[in-house]
Amino acid sequence: MEALQRVSGVAAPFMRINIDTDQIIPALFLGGTDAKGYGAHLFHGWRFLADGTPNPEFILNQAPFDQSEVLLADRNFGCGSSRERAPKALREFGFRAVIAPSFGGIFFNNCYRNGIVPVELPIEQIKELVSEVEASSGQAKITVDLEALCVSTGSGKRFSFTAPPALREMLLKGLDEISLTLSKSESIEQFRTSDRAKRPWAYSV
Amino acid sequence: MKPSTGTTFFDKVWRDHVISKLDEESDLIQVDRLVLHELSGSQALRALEEAGRKPISRGQVFTVIEHLISTQPGRGPCDSVSSSGPAMIQTTRDASKKYGLHFIDYDDPRQGIAHVVAPELGIAFPGATLVCCDSHTSTIGGVGALAWGIGASEAEHVLATQTLAQAKPKTMRVNFEGALRPGVFAKDMILALIGKIGAQGGIGYATEYAGSAVRDLPIDGRLTLCNMSIEFSCKYGFVAPDDKTFEYLKGAEFSPKGDAWVKATDYWRTLKTDDDAVFDKEITIDCDVLEPQVTWGISPQQVGSIGATVPKPSHAVDKEANALGERALTYMKLHADEPIRGTPIDVAYIGSCTNARLTDLRAAAQILKGRKVKAGIQAICVPGSTPVKHAAEAEGIDKIFKDAGFEWHESACGFCGHIGDNRFADLRVISTTNRNFESRQGPKTRTHLASPATVAASAIMGCIADARELS
Numbered sequence: 055m056e057a058l059q060r061v062s063g064v065a066a067p068f069m070r071i072n073i074d075t076d077q078i079i080p081a082l083f084l085g086g087t088d089a090k091g092y093g094a095h096l097f098h099g100w101r102f103l104a105d106g107t108p109n110p111e112f113i114l115n116q117a118p119f120d121q122s123e124v125l126l127a128d129r130n131f132g133c134g135s136s137r138e139r140a141p142k143a144l145r146e147f148g149f150r151a152v153i154a155p156s157f158g159g160i161f162f163n164n165c166y167r168n169g170i171v172p173v174e175l176p177i178e179q180i181k182e183l184v185s186e187v188e189a190s191s192g193q194a195k196i197t198v199d200l201e202a203l204c205v206s207t208g209s210g211k212r213f214s215f216t217a218p219p220a221l222r223e224m225l226l227k228g229l230d231e232i233s234l235t236l237s238k239s240e241s242i243e244q245f246r247t248s249d250r251a252k253r254p255w256a257y258s259v
Numbered sequence: 260m261k262p263s264t265g266t267t268f269f270d271k272v273w274r275d276h277v278i279s280k281l282d283e284e285s286d287l288i289q290v291d292r293l294v295l296h297e298l299s300g301s302q303a304l305r306a307l308e309e310a311g312r313k314p315i316s317r318g319q320v321f322t323v324i325e326h327l328i329s330t331q332p333g334r335g336p337c338d339s340v341s342s343s344g345p346a347m348i349q350t351t352r353d354a355s356k357k358y359g360l361h362f363i364d365y366d367d368p369r370q371g372i373a374h375v376v377a378p379e380l381g382i383a384f385p386g387a388t389l390v391c392c393d394s395h396t397s398t399i400g401g402v403g404a405l406a407w408g409i410g411a412s413e414a415e416h417v418l419a420t421q422t423l424a425q426a427k428p429k430t431m432r433v434n435f436e437g438a439l440r441p442g443v444f445a446k447d448m449i450l451a452l453i454g455k456i457g458a459q460g461g462i463g464y465a466t467e468y469a470g471s472a473v474r475d476l477p478i479d480g481r482l483t484l485c486n487m488s489i490e491f492s493c494k495y496g497f498v499a500p501d502d503k504t505f506e507y508l509k510g511a512e513f514s515p516k517g518d519a520w521v522k523a524t525d526y527w528r529t530l531k532t533d534d535d536a537v538f539d540k541e542i543t544i545d546c547d548v549l550e551p552q553v554t555w556g557i558s559p560q561q562v563g564s565i566g567a568t569v570p571k572p573s574h575a576v577d578k579e580a581n582a583l584g585e586r587a588l589t590y591m592k593l594h595a596d597e598p599i600r601g602t603p604i605d606v607a608y609i610g611s612c613t614n615a616r617l618t619d620l621r622a623a624a625q626i627l628k629g630r631k632v633k634a635g636i637q638a639i640c641v642p643g644s645t646p647v648k649h650a651a652e653a654e655g656i657d658k659i660f661k662d663a664g665f666e667w668h669e670s671a672c673g674f675c676g677h678i679g680d681n682r683f684a685d686l687r688v689i690s691t692t693n694r695n696f697e698s699r700q701g702p703k704t705r706t707h708l709a710s711p712a713t714v715a716a717s718a719i720m721g722c723i724a725d726a727r728e729l730s
Contacts, residue, residue, distance in 0.1 A: 085343025
């Protein structure tokens with residue numbers, strides 16, 4: 055799994071509420087079982103005009119935001135469908151962090167498994183970040199440090215955040231979660247043996 | 260800290276499944292059932308294979324062909340309106356056979372939408388942990404399972420270990436008190452709740468639905484209620500099991516039998532929330548006064564009673580909330596202060612894991628019987644499962660639908676999401692589905708969510724209509 059300790063880059067303010075995973079990548083582009091091939095369709099309905107050309111008004115089609123590595127959004131980012139191609143599409147585009155007041159829970163978990171850190175910050179702090187980015191026409195870089203659990207800016211703003219410890223460790227080190235769990239096979243087997251005695255119907259199918 | 264009191268249904272079920280603590284927020288939990296479909300399950304199966312791993316407990320894994328398979332009568336094994344559908348269907352089919360998973364193919368008489376099939380067949384059971392690469396897995400909480408949607412990587416983890424690392428959510432109880440009036444359904448209850456607490460209201464929570472109106476609901480209705488938990492960003496929604504649940508599951512193919520059934524039900528009875536249990540949050544909805552609901556915007560929280568007008572975005576300070584309201588009006592081609600009822604529609608759609616079970620089709624048939632869909636309206640019914648379709652046909656419901664002018668399809672996820680068929684492009688649809696997101700049902704498609712009765716009445720009238728005026 056891809057690791058992430060820290061990202062420092064262009065941040066795109068896209069301050070909408072309830073950006074759902076159907077908008078992040080429409081169902082039409084979920085085709086295939088490949089791990090890659092989704093970045094080209096990121097935000098397809100907003101990013102492209104009906105004739106397939108880039109929509110010049112969409113922020114990710116404008117320099118320097120076409121090089122963004124951090125996304126700034128409003129509450130409930132990634133709500134809706136469980137499609138893991140949503141964080142895959144963001145990652146392929148170049149994003150390593152999304153900062154929002156809150157996230158859809160399935161999307162939040164999916165991010166950690168695709169090299170992206172979802173950062174929850176209060177809306178007031180996100181608005182400060184947006185102001186700094188907008189005042190510099192996107193030149194002000196934003197740093198998200200998963201090691202230090204801190205978001206910072208060139209002007210010296212520092213906002214701390216929290217991350218679920220096990221997921222953070224996994225992303226920091228790029229650990230293979232399945233190997234990690236399989237190393238606990240003994241305790242899993244012990245659990246299943248006693249659980250099977252208590253709830254045999256959960257097993258005997 | 261909660262005071263030391265009774266235990267909620269959720270806490271009992273979670274506690275039952277904790278293998279080990281991962282950190283202060285998360286546990287490694289036992290997964291009783293994994294359900295996979297060809298859209299995202301195929302990704303998990305392929306990733307597992309590429310990593311050189313195998314399912315560790317294949318008897319606990321079920322695969323169903325339902326997301327991309329065509330709904331056209333006479334469909335073939337890989338027919339799909341999605342260009343990549345055939346390959347994904349075949350990948351799922353091949354992997355299911357190779358690994359010896361429980362597999363329900365497109366032509367199996369048990370086939371249907373995973374969240375309809377899992378309760379029907381007793382794949383789900385009270386107190387089970389059940390996961391599926393699909394956000395509407397919460398549906399299955401309607402039979403007292405703890406069921407939620409996961410990503411494909413998480414599903415790969417479940418395939419390889421039959422466990423999942425998961426943060427323990429906070430608990431919320433929604434008390435639907437009173438009794439529904441005729442013409443008001445579970446769909447109206449859940450839409451009203453989402454309207455009240457907003458599309459973000461459930462982040463970080465597991466929600467138990469309780470109260471007299473929930474107890475009175477048939478299992479089909481409870482499944483509808485739980486289905487849309489994810490529409491207020493709540494991964495888990497459930498109704499604690501009762502005699503109605505046991506009656507529903509008894510005799511189902513995968514339900515325990517004989518002595519095992521007795522032992523199981525004895526155990527399931529212990530799972531209900533203790534009277535003195537405390538929730539992190541409680542909400543009450545008065546069902547005595549509840550009206551049929553219909554959405555007018557691009558988020559399920561943008562909803563109102565059938566007799567209401569489209570609201571004007573008017574938050575004093577929250578400019579993003581205003582922007583959401585403005586965007587909705589523009590996208591939906593609606594104007595503030597105009598009535599929702601009477602808005603002309605192009606399509607009436609009855610289908611999906613939300614509202615295409617037998618009681619849903621009966622409610623629609625009651626409206627459609629002896630009437631005709633207004634000329635020029637596309638009216639489509641896709642039953643939630645093949646057993647639902649067959650049961651409806653045995654009652655003559657298919658004939659009522661067809662005589663009224665509805666198309667009668669094979670079961671699948673169908674037109675709930677846009678996977679390639681442009682039939683609904685730039686049209687206004689009244690739909691029994693769960694999402695009114697931009698372009699969810701097609702390019703520029705304007706979706707209004709409502710109950711099957713409301714959709715049926717709207718099909719007859721050619722505009723968003725109050726079914727109570729036709730019954």
